[in-house]
Amino acid sequence: xxxxxxxxxxxxxKTGQSMTLxxxxxxxxxxxxxxxxxxxxxxxxxxxxxxxxxxxxxxxPNGYNVSRLNKREFSLRLESAAPSQxxxxxxxxxxxxxQGSDEKLFFGSGTQLSVL
Amino acid sequence: AQTVTQSQPExxxxxxxxxxxxxxxxxxxxxxxxxxxxxxxxxxxxxxIRQEAYKQQNATENRxxxxxxxxxxxxxLKISDSQLGDTAMYFCAFEDLGRLYFGRGTQLTxxx
Numbered sequence: 001x002x003x004x005x006x007x008x009x010x011x012x013x014k015t016g017q018s019m020t021l022x023x024x025x026x027x028x029x030x031x032x033x034x035x036x037x038x039x040x041x042x043x044x045x046x047x048x049x050x051x052x053x054x055x056x057x058x059x060x061p062n063g064y065n066v067s068r069l070n071k072r073e074f075s076l077r078l079e080s081a082a083p084s085q086x087x088x089x090x091x092x093x094x095x096x097x098x099q100g101s102d103e104k105l106f107f108g109s110g111t112q113l114s115v116l
Numbered sequence: 117a118q119t120v121t122q123s124q125p126e127x128x129x130x131x132x133x134x135x136x137x138x139x140x141x142x143x144x145x146x147x148x149x150x151x152x153x154x155x156x157x158x159x160x161x162x163x164x165i166r167q168e169a170y171k172q173q174n175a176t177e178n179r180x181x182x183x184x185x186x187x188x189x190x191x192x193l194k195i196s197d198s199q200l201g202d203t204a205m206y207f208c209a210f211e212d213l214g215r216l217y218f219g220r221g222t223q224l225t226x227x228x
Binding site for chain 2: 016031033039041042044045048050059077090092100103105107109110
């Protein structure tokens, strides 16, 4: 009963390096999300995918790209990492789009990313 | 842009006592959902309670209840009979157009 699985759990990058955060859910959910959490800032939405084949920008999309590879997987890519992207990243999913629905988000356990 | 404000960065309460966490939000929408999430030191995000704006009745889940004041755009969380396991960061969140907007959180510490 895995739910939402994120890899890796921890990562250290040097400024300018690139990497991809992986997220997969096994609940047959349509919608998936990427959030970042910074101290004192709560969670902020980076990108989301309401359904397979669609992606939309959230509050803080700059410096990131996403791919909804299939219904299960939603990856987040940092093309050229910057120290400002040091954060904890959460992937989440919901059965369908939250708008006006009775759904809730199911969260992964997070990825701690440090950019030096 | 939607905003969610949690004015209490930290709170503490003694075990078995009651504590209320505050949350206000700003929106021009008439129907929407509000949530409280709990994040213990394990970092896992756990849904505590949910409220739909058009419902007059305040939501309750066991020891957790909300005081939803739509006109005042206020959504506070009351935890009764606090337990040590309630120690966590608590986030208020507002749903709009399919996105969740989170407040900055309140760190709650329950002490024996």
